[in-house]
Amino acid sequence: MPIKKAIRFGWYFTGDMGVLDEDGDLYVVGRVDDMIISGGENIHPLEVEDVLSAHPDVREVTIVGIPDSRWGQKVVAYIVPENKELTSEELDSYCSNSNKLANFKRPREYRFVDEIPKSPVGKILRRVLKETYQEDIKESV
Structure with missing residues (x-):
């Protein structure tokens, strides 16, 4: 800030x-600063993280807002899976069937990672995930 x-x-x-x-x-x-604004709606990452972290095959989860030309930002979930066979489809179905998460708050993309980047004191470094996401997009174009 x-x-x-x-x-x-x-x-x-x-x-x-x-x-x-x-x-x-x-x-x-x-x-x-972590608030995600998608389609004019405010989405706090903690709400989405709480739902996904309750899934038995999710060891750790972090939600970030990534710039999106249509919605302003889109919700992207970074998942450290407990089970390597966990799929995006399974997680999306889990979120859809949750009565704790509105449809517009559901992640639009799931990325499976080995670890979530953290500072030396354990704070999640969302900006690192956002930067990595942007680099991945540039490389795929």
Whole structure:
């Protein structure tokens, strides 16, 4: 986040998103910068990750928004499978049949990887996945 955007009226805005529970406790649930806007709808990666991580053959999952000429951004799932026979079709069916995920939030693409890139403190590096995605697209053209 650029410094001018982060400091406003003497306050530092981190870009963190949070929710207050009924007791008034604040829980940080993600970053505004991670929000995916697809077809005018806001999609937070955590919502989609929660559904996919419940699949028994998914060891780890990360969701990123990739630029898309039609929708603005598309939802792309990076999956570390528990079972190498796991398919995109199976995961898409799993998401479709979930009553926790609206259709427009479903990933439009599934990419199977050996590991999710993380910082030394364990933070998922979504920007690395986005950059890798863009490089893959350039190479395939």
